[in-house]
Amino acid sequence: MNQSVFQKAMNEIHSRRLHASAENERRFQEINTVIPELAEINFQMAQTASRILHGEKIDKIRQQNLQAQRYARQLLVTHGYPEDYLDMHYTCPYCQDTGYFQGRYCTCLEKEIASLSVETLNRNTQLQLRSFDQFSLEYYRGLTKSNTKGETVDCYAKMKKTLDYCIQYARNFTAHAPSLLLYGEVGVGKTHLSLSIVTEVLRQGYEVIYDSVGNLTSQIEQEHFNREKSDINTLKLLLDAELLVMDDLGTEFQTSFTDSVIYNLINTRLNRNLPTIISTNLTPGKLEEQYDERIMSRLCAVYQVWELMGEDIRMLKMKERRSSQYL
Numbered sequence: 543m544n545q546s547v548f549q550k551a552m553n554e555i556h557s558r559r560l561h562a563s564a565e566n567e568r569r570f571q572e573i574n575t576v577i578p579e580l581a582e583i584n585f586q587m588a589q590t591a592s593r594i595l596h597g598e599k600i601d602k603i604r605q606q607n608l609q610a611q612r613y614a615r616q617l618l619v620t621h622g623y624p625e626d627y628l629d630m631h632y633t634c635p636y637c638q639d640t641g642y643f644q645g646r647y648c649t650c651l652e653k654e655i656a657s658l659s660v661e662t663l664n665r666n667t668q669l670q671l672r673s674f675d676q677f678s679l680e681y682y683r684g685l686t687k688s689n690t691k692g693e694t695v696d697c698y699a700k701m702k703k704t705l706d707y708c709i710q711y712a713r714n715f716t717a718h719a720p721s722l723l724l725y726g727e728v729g730v731g732k733t734h735l736s737l738s739i740v741t742e743v744l745r746q747g748y749e750v751i752y753d754s755v756g757n758l759t760s761q762i763e764q765e766h767f768n769r770e771k772s773d774i775n776t777l778k779l780l781l782d783a784e785l786l787v788m789d790d791l792g793t794e795f796q797t798s799f800t801d802s803v804i805y806n807l808i809n810t811r812l813n814r815n816l817p818t819i820i821s822t823n824l825t826p827g828k829l830e831e832q833y834d835e836r837i838m839s840r841l842c843a844v845y846q847v848w849e850l851m852g853e854d855i856r857m858l859k860m861k862e863r864r865s866s867q868y869l
């Protein structure tokens with residue numbers, strides 16, 4: 543793990559503790575002015591240690607303190623405050639914002655590490671968010687031959703259906719949404735659609751990881767073979783993310799290691815009922831040739847498969863720009 547991620551997470555937890563303590567201090571000062579009687583009670587209770595030192599019986603002091611506490615709570619309520627107004631209010635009740643609970647890292651610290659790591663991962667991808675509004679159906683015209691069924695279909699109608707599906711998918715996203723396989727040739731809008739889903743799902747507050755299969759598998763490979771211990775466990779993050787989007791399956795440098803990582807990701811996430819979106823330039827037939835049967839059987843059996851079609855939009859846009867120069 544990258545040391546700075548752990549350090550940043552720890553700093554965040556510590557700043558929560560400092561904040562809780564400063565807020566508690568502020569409340570005591572406020573109450574001292576508003577309810578002087580309570581200030582006196584608090585002062586008396588603060589003398590406990592010195593009373594013990596002076597030989598008073600502990601049981602007696604404890605009894606008196608309990609009574610004083612009950613009375614203090616009543617006083618708060620009488621003055622319109624919640625009865626626990628002067629208690630310490632930590633963000634995490636388990637570790638009291640120390641990051642450690644029962645001798646181990648607390649779940650709040652682990653959560654903070656995971657979310658900082660996801661941020662770091664996505665920052666490295668230079669995630670460029672897109673929106674469905676920018677997806678223009680204008681470029682999808684004419685009849686196109688479908689790669690899977692071999693039949694001729696109306697390109698516009700097919701793409702409109704795909705776009706509508708993706709919009710609904712993103713809007714109604716849940717932690718157990720189905721997994722998708724988007725396939726089609728270069729430039730037909732796979733990345734635009736998957737990034738638009740990412741944008742919408744992030745907006746709803748879910749934890750999303752997006753990157754190309756090549757980058758993700760090489761990151762995992764580095765961490766796997768690197769002897770130095772690393773703070774970021776990319777494989778674990780990808781297995782746990784609420785939505786994982788893996789772009790460009792089939793363009794990675796394929797080895798038995800990358801294949802087993804891809805299988806592990808697909809299989810484990812399906813077993814945990816977590817959604818994954820995979821995009822690829824390969825047709826299902828080509829995927830079958832290139833990948834293990836196990837990977838294909840999981841993809842075909844459970845993923846919702848969408849074929850994207852049309853001409854390469856980047857080329858069409860370039861042609862448009864050229865012809866407008868001669869107008």
Ligand SMILES: [Zn+2]
Binds near residue numbers: 635636650
């Ligand atoms: Zn905690």
